[in-house]
Amino acid sequence: DTGVSQDPRHKITKRGQNVTFRCDPISEHNRLYWYRQTLGQGPEFLTYFQNEAQLEKSRLLSDRFSAERPKGSFSTLEIQRTEQGDSAMYLCASSMGQSYNEQFFGPGTRLTVL
């Protein structure tokens, strides 16, 4: 399967712990996006990369959140000092070429903060 992959698929953590998620985009896709989705809502944009450069961050991305894409391939999203409000599905997507091209989404990482 050459689609977008995310790891882990599920994460349960205690409040105050740090967590890190990984996203592997489709090979050669230069753009990579992170979204967050809570129950009953559509996905909300968090941030995106073009190659290794982080070009936009949503105001939803507090200073406890950090994302990296060090070599322009896979990306990590870290949440420090997790809070119960961070419980959500974290979705990664990738695309190739122009900004208006379709985004291919991964299956997501479901985070539960106890």
Added chain:
Amino acid sequence: DAKTTQPPSMDCAEGRAANLPCNHSTISGNEYVYWYRQIHSQGPQYIIHGLKNNETNEMASLIITEDRKSSTLILPHATLRDTAVYYCIVRPLGDDKIIFGKGTRLHILP
């Protein structure tokens, strides 16, 4: 905030055409209409997009009104696998992020 309005839910009989409406009365000239869907426990999946002309692909047809203030996504022969949340999105050319609304939950009935 999302610039689209969709009904929260719809039902359609299997084998019939599913017509999903979307209002985007404040759409600008450089904004495209996109449709994605999200099947339960999966990430969103791209369906189709258009600017002002009607579009058709292997999955669906997109009908955009002449004034571009509304559109309809048509699934010509709905199957049970089409049960999903369908998102209508208005997206400016050159804007990387997608702003999702709450979408329409489509139930295909056997």
